Amino acid sequence: MTLLDVSIVNVAVPSMDRALRATPSDLQWVLSGYALTFGLVLVPAGRFGDARGRRTAFVVGVALFTITSALAGLARSPEWLVAARLVQGAAAGIVNPQVSGLIQQLFRGAERGRAFGLLGATIGISTAVGPLLGGLLIQLGGEEHGWRWVFFVNVPVGILAVLLALRLLPARPTGQPDRHRLDPVGVLLLGIGVTLLLLPLVERAQWHTPWKWALIPAGLVFLAGFGLWEHWYGKHRPPLFCLGLFRLRSYTLGSLIALVYFAGFTAIFFIFTLYLQNGLGYSALIAGLAITPFALGSAAASALGGRVVTRYGRPLVAVGLLGVVIGLGATVYVLRGSPSGSVPLLTAVPLLVAGLGSGLVIAPNQTLTLSQVPVPQAGSGAGMLQTGQRIGSAAGIAAVGALFFSSLSRTHGQWSTAFRDSLLLAAGIITLALVAALVDILGGRRRDRTYQRTKR
Template identity: 75%
Template sequence: MSTAGSQTADVDPAENRRRWQALGVGLVAAFMTLLDVSIVNVAIPSLDQALHASPSDLQWVLSGYALTFGLALVPAGRFGDARGRRNAFVFGIALFTITSALAGLAPSPTWLVIARLLQGAAAGIVNPQVTGVIQELFRGPERARPFGLLGATIGVSTAVGPLLGGLLIALGGQEHGWRYVFFVNVPVGVIAVILGWRLLPGRQKGHTDRHRLDPVGVILLGVGVLLVLLPLVQEQQWRTPWKWALIPAGLLVLLAFAVWEHRYARTRQPLFDLRLFKLRSYTLGSLIALIYFGGFTAIFFIFTLFLQNGHGYSALVAGLAVTPFALGSAAASAAGGRLVNRTGRPLVAAGLLAVVVGLAATWLALREFPHAPAPWVTAGPLLLAGIGSGLVIAPNQTLTLSQVPVPQAGSGAGMLQTGQRIGSAAGIAAVGSAFFASLASSNGDFTAAFEHSLVVATVIIALALIAALIDIVVSRRHDQ
């Protein structure tokens, strides 16, 4: 019998059933909050028509969610570590449900932007608790399967967002379909609040964290992340080159955060324990996640623009076109969760290689068959890229968090996901800039713009592959 199997056998059957039910609630919540990162992309044309929003309003509807999502992750993770993950989870889901309803009811662009900002903060509160619950309820190698399921949830929710958005818009029509995109969260959120309170573990009896929640650390991290993210999410709206000065300013604030945390840790529990970066698995895994999400998330952004604006496909067809990627990612994530304990980082490297090859094949297919329907010629290559993605996200998350102590699980997961959000924002800014620059220079040739920006996204993912290969080489030298 495997080690994971032995550990599972030691758990009371009723308790084992309860922890898997708790995981199920967490995965549904994670899916719902991560889905809202991409589902709104296909709703922008109908939302624009219904509310007469300005380009700046539309940009904030898309990027404001990601911005507040990233700001909330680490403080929320630390709060869950200190005060109980159930409390933080239920509060986050309740807030997400209310703000989803407010977004769906929005009578004006300003109302919708404010609702999206609050909705993103709620998503940032929820997600570290899910990872923390896995760390708390599962031990050692048996974490591979739940982390595999979480990785599949992350990958599939991002990829399937345009499809679900297209279906809801087709159901609700051009005038009201965009409201359904937000309303769909409400019944799921209500159920998640009830089940989350019943099933998720509360604060352990006899364990009281008397340490303060490090307000100075919260402010420094928040300001630093905000300064780094703002010019990235507003890249298309802020034309001044001075916006890029915010990034080095943000990095300086983050350096001040690191100095403060190092000193604070001498006497109290810090917001984020910098000693986690002494773990090579955590450091390399976080780096790979940051770079990979920079290329991975941007693909769906430019592909949706290419299909809808360039070729006139409906939101539903644009969503269906990315379904092969979602299916490949879901299937491979399940397999990756079982294989990661035996294969380690080479599995992640193999997945990254498959993504690079799949995206290169997508580029080649569009070049070789320029007059064929784009959703058909890209289906096979995107399936391969999706399979590769499934072997990256879930196994990398398992390896990255495998040595993180349970008391730091929430904040450690929050920092990992903050890197993913920064990577996503930076990738969309870089790849989006390449797309729009090529579009302008080619007199509106969407195919040329997509091919050019796809190369940029592929190069970014290739950098993540190099980082994984370096980790493999260093590990083998240590083992010799």
């Protein structure tokens, strides 16, 4: 539910606009406000779950998400809808770190890889099929009120999830709960830093002043202050986030790969939906169906990747990244010139290849990144990893979207050209993630050779 709601709302924007008479700024906040509050609470929520119990945090988050979904569906004004989406995003941020933390807590070895494989399949499917499910719900509910069902569909799922969580999840983490304060200064510094980083990215289309980009260096200053504070605070009490995790090679490079990959990965669906609906006139349902091959490939490969990641390690992630780049390159190739025939059919096989590659990236990389993180820090470690993913997603959509619209303007409405140009940029960003994976592989082999020489 939480990841589906990142993309499912995109196709509902036109009917929201008509039903509520929303301004462009209102609609932008419906979309970007969710992503902003989602990213803000990930690390504090992960730390809370580590300290006070992951089941408690999970149930609270899902219950709040369910309530705010119902409120969003009942909205009678743009302001009502924006407020509901902001709280809904925060609820999503509470839920997500608990999932990774519980996997760390409950599984070991190859079993943990399989659990992360299922999580990766869920991430792949939910991110990719949002437009399809949104299109179906709008078609079933009608143009005027179909957008409300995009939110109402979460209510029965959320109620069931709360009941199952109370029955099946362990009540508290292993050992005694941590009764220390939850580092309010760290929460404040991280919150301000992430907000300043994300605001100009998510509001890029609405804030026309170039001064908005000054918020990014200001955000980096606050994040540096957060790092200094956590270093000092960690000497006296358990910090919000243990900076020592960045001394783990697997965590640091894995987090970097995730940040860069999500910058390219998330942008693909944004520009593809625009290209199909606004440029070629396909319906929301057909646009969603066109992305389905990617979702199916991602789901299948995620389940497989989770099973074999402990055997192959980071090379598996590199193979997946290479598959995504090849799939995107093939998509650009089949759309060269002025494509004749059905674009969804032309892109089906290349997107299937890209989806298969993506399935070997998200879950295996998450497994490897968190493999050495101690269980008491699993929630905050996963929260920081996912915060990087949210920042990467916002930055990627900003960069790829800016190129898409500038190319569209430069070519006087040549949608195919604009899509190909921006897709090449997304592929280039993902290539950077591939470089990071290769650096990790080569560094690991060098370390192994040094260890072997030392043993002799």
